[in-house]
Amino acid sequence: MPCDMRSSTRGFRRYYNPDVGDAVRMDTNTNVLGSNPAATRFLKEFKGEINDYPNTYSDGLRDALAELYGLNRENFVAGSGSDELLDISFKTFTEWGDWAAVPVPSYTLYDYFVKMNGGSVNEVDLTEDFQIDVDAFVSTGSKIMIAPSPNNPTGNCFRQKDLEELLVRFDGVVIVDEAYAEYSGKGMIGKVNEFDNLIVLRTFSKAYAMAGLRVGYAAACEDLADKMNKVKIPYSLNMVSEGAAIAALKDQDFIGRSVDLVKKERPVLTKGLKKLGFEPFPSDSNFILMRSPVDHACLVNGLKEKGVLIRDFGSKRRTENCVRTTVGTRELNDLLLERAGEVIEDCRSK
Numbered sequence: 001m002p003c004d005m006r007s008s009t010r011g012f013r014r015y016y017n018p019d020v021g022d023a024v025r026m027d028t029n030t031n032v033l034g035s036n037p038a039a040t041r042f043l044k045e046f047k048g049e050i051n052d053y054p055n056t057y058s059d060g061l062r063d064a065l066a067e068l069y070g071l072n073r074e075n076f077v078a079g080s081g082s083d084e085l086l087d088i089s090f091k092t093f094t095e096w097g098d099w100a101a102v103p104v105p106s107y108t109l110y111d112y113f114v115k116m117n118g119g120s121v122n123e124v125d126l127t128e129d130f131q132i133d134v135d136a137f138v139s140t141g142s143k144i145m146i147a148p149s150p151n152n153p154t155g156n157c158f159r160q161k162d163l164e165e166l167l168v169r170f171d172g173v174v175i176v177d178e179a180y181a182e183y184s185g186k187g188m189i190g191k192v193n194e195f196d197n198l199i200v201l202r203t204f205s206k207a208y209a210m211a212g213l214r215v216g217y218a219a220a221c222e223d224l225a226d227k228m229n230k231v232k233i234p235y236s237l238n239m240v241s242e243g244a245a246i247a248a249l250k251d252q253d254f255i256g257r258s259v260d261l262v263k264k265e266r267p268v269l270t271k272g273l274k275k276l277g278f279e280p281f282p283s284d285s286n287f288i289l290m291r292s293p294v295d296h297a298c299l300v301n302g303l304k305e306k307g308v309l310i311r312d313f314g315s316k317r318r319t320e321n322c323v324r325t326t327v328g329t330r331e332l333n334d335l336l337l338e339r340a341g342e343v344i345e346d347c348r349s350k
């Protein structure tokens with residue numbers, strides 16, 4: 001059939017797209033302090049010439065990142081969300097038919113990007129405490145692997161020594177996805193010149209509170225970054241988002257406040273969740289994965305009806321009956337706990 005989808009994409013379904021309405025969003029792990037203030041100011045004052053193309057490789061943003069991390073512009077690739085950088089990584093370093101090692105559980109879209117680029121997924125289970133089993137990953141013989149730290153949806157960081165062992169023992173590219181690294185205070189970005197097979201991915205969507213502007217980047221040794229820049233769609237990061245990201249990088253106070261809020265509220269929320277019968281897993285991030293005391297779908301749907309969105313992972317292997325919530329402000333967390341208490345009662349009486 002001339003209109004068939006490419007064979008590697010035929011099983012695809014559309015991505016998560018809830019009917020949000022007026023609901024409170026605790027389902028996307030974005031920053032609960034609201035839009036990034038420096039980026040918002042930049043947008044209000046923007047007088048750029050939108051008739052021009054943006055800089056081809058977002059040099060202004062790459063220079064600002066180089067300054068922040070003590071690296072060079074040529075260590076960076078900038079794009080439209082870290083999702084684009086995932087896509088570029090597979091496009092650059094895999095051939096049609098290659099295998100990619102992907103942890104279970106982890107970010108839903110890894111599978112999508114591997115398959116979209118003609119690859120196959122080697123699912124590798126994390127250990128009981130959601131850590132990496134280095135032998136299991138290495139023995140897959142994959143061409144490329146991905147290690148998100150902190151991991152989503154589990155929330156925990158992998159051990160630095162395991163990541164470094166992976167980088168040494170694995171004969172291929174290792175993508176360390178650090179979308180939530182600001183919250184954990186840990187990361188591998190300082191190691192990109194030490195390991196010639198390391199790609200670190202970061203985003204402005206979470207702690208930087210700019211998900212709507214779609215800015216992400218990869219850091220790697222100059223050789224890998226150059227290869228990725230050659231493959232990336234030129235101009236994929238628009239000039240407005242690039243300028244806003246540069247402005248946001250200059251306001252590290254906001255990032256500090258955002259991280260402090262999560263560190264303060266996470267234990268309080270965890271305690272409240274336990275009181276309701278949830279079994280939360282330890283988190284190094286701005287979200288918590290937890291096993292639900294009642295049926296996961298009943299809980300998530302009931303909360304949605306009461307105006308609070310959380311994310312359902314309960315039908316997936318290794319996260320059976322689990323749900324994930326963003327850590328909110330005290331007010332948001334209290335609202336979640338109050339509504340969850342009511343919904344649990346409702347689900348039990350059904």
Ligand SMILES: Cc1ncc(COP(=O)(O)O)c(C=O)c1O
Binds near residue numbers: 204
């Ligand atoms: C682990 C992980 N990686 C990447 C992304 C994508 O982030 P971006 O908005 O930069 O595309 C997300 C978004 O939720 C994520 O959780």
